[in-house]
Amino acid sequence: MAEPTLEQLRAQIDGLDDQLQTLMNQRATLAQKVAEVKQATDGDAVFYRPEREAQVLRRVKERNTGPLDGETVARLFREIMSACLALEQRMKVAFLGPEGTFTHQAALKHFGHAVEAVSLGAIDEVFREVESGAVQYGVVPVENSTEGVVNHTLDSFMDSSLKICGEVDLRIHHHLLLGEHTQENRITRIYSHQQTLAQCRKWLDAHMPTVERVAVSSNAQAARRLKDEWNAAAIAGEMAAELYGLKIMHHNIEDRPDNTTRFIIIGRQDTPPSGQDKTSILVRMKNRPGALYHVLKPFKEHSVDLTRVESRPSRSGNWSYVFFIDFEGHRDDDRVGRVLAALEQEAMDIRFLGSYPRAVI
Numbered sequence: 634m635a636e637p638t639l640e641q642l643r644a645q646i647d648g649l650d651d652q653l654q655t656l657m658n659q660r661a662t663l664a665q666k667v668a669e670v671k672q673a674t675d676g677d678a679v680f681y682r683p684e685r686e687a688q689v690l691r692r693v694k695e696r697n698t699g700p701l702d703g704e705t706v707a708r709l710f711r712e713i714m715s716a717c718l719a720l721e722q723r724m725k726v727a728f729l730g731p732e733g734t735f736t737h738q739a740a741l742k743h744f745g746h747a748v749e750a751v752s753l754g755a756i757d758e759v760f761r762e763v764e765s766g767a768v769q770y771g772v773v774p775v776e777n778s779t780e781g782v783v784n785h786t787l788d789s790f791m792d793s794s795l796k797i798c799g800e801v802d803l804r805i806h807h808h809l810l811l812g813e814h815t816q817e818n819r820i821t822r823i824y825s826h827q828q829t830l831a832q833c834r835k836w837l838d839a840h841m842p843t844v845e846r847v848a849v850s851s852n853a854q855a856a857r858r859l860k861d862e863w864n865a866a867a868i869a870g871e872m873a874a875e876l877y878g879l880k881i882m883h884h885n886i887e888d889r890p891d892n893t894t895r896f897i898i899i900g901r902q903d904t905p906p907s908g909q910d911k912t913s914i915l916v917r918m919k920n921r922p923g924a925l926y927h928v929l930k931p932f933k934e935h936s937v938d939l940t941r942v943e944s945r946p947s948r949s950g951n952w953s954y955v956f957f958i959d960f961e962g963h964r965d966d967d968r969v970g971r972v973l974a975a976l977e978q979e980a981m982d983i984r985f986l987g988s989y990p991r992a993v994i
């Protein structure tokens with residue numbers, strides 16, 4: 634039989650597109666009905682449901698047979714759900730700005746593009762806006778695989794009652810960016826966030842040892858500066874390059890190719906179990922010998938896997954320590970309940986920061 638012609642193949646694509654569009658609208662109509670049910674059962678209805686979204690996306694990946702890869706199909710479904718949720722409620726999500734930061738990218742990766750993303754200047758402002766209800770959720774960086782924790786975020790939790798309701802992992806690529814008037818051999822200054830400069834230290838030492846490195850408040854801020862400056866370069870990601878119309882002179886100049894940053898989503902509600910969850914807590918201990926041992930023992934005894942332990946001096950006196958701990962499981966799981974009960978006996982104070990679905994995309 635003869636191969637189908639271009640016209641025939643396109644006619645088949647048109648037919649499938651018609652069906653896809655009808656199905657997407659049917660799905661959206663169901664989401665609107667879900668919104669009515671939520672509103673009927675609760676006057677103060679919560680429309681965004683992180684546990685359900687994680688389950689939907691996991692199912693997408695599990696049933697996928699290709700040729701599109703699971704990650705790609707999940708991203709498409711991410712956008713469909715984002716658009717469906719926007720019909721239920723147009724959500725405002727604050728992030729550590731300015732626009733074009735990796736936190737901005739993380740916010741859109743997690744919520745899709747149908748939310749109103751609100752850029753704020755500092756991590757504690759993001760916390761404040763979520764607390765006041767001016768926005769429903771916030772996105773802040775928490776941990777970087779090269780430089781460790783983002784201290785501002787951990788500190789903000791010490792004074793806040795907000796809950797973690799999700800996490801996002803982002804592969805971070807840094808590029809050397811130039812404005813249109815600057816020649817590479819004329820660069821005298823390089824702007825970037827202090828953590829980014831640290832993450833590209835080896836590349837900078839090898840290729841630009843004499844150029845001054847200037848730390849600014851964010852990579853996007855560094856990119857934005859190039860508009861008004863000559864003989865300067867910035868290190869930032871692709872989104873900042875696009876947003877501020879800059880040339881990428883050198884791609885992927887980060888010292889470690891597996892450089893990832895972890896972000897968290899903060900909100901005001903608790904999240905029910907999704908089946909594959911993590912929990913974060915803050916534990917305050919007396920500064921006595923073996924404090925860390927006493928914190929970790931219950932996890933071993935009840936076979937709960939830790940994913941991160943950070944210790945910080947407490948700000949409320951010299952005699953206590955604060956541990957930020959992430960582990961596998963949900964607060965409603967029996968094993969996790971037993972660990973928390975055991976920690977209650979050991980600690981001066983425990984604060985539950987949230988149980989939330991493990992990142993899916």
Ligand SMILES: O=C(O)C(=O)C[C@]1(C(=O)O)C=C[C@@H](O)C=C1
Nearest residue numbers: 667680681682685686714717718
């Ligand atoms: O299942 C729900 O609760 C819905 O509102 C539907 C839906 C979806 O589009 O699948 C939309 C938003 C929620 O965050 C979760 C899922």
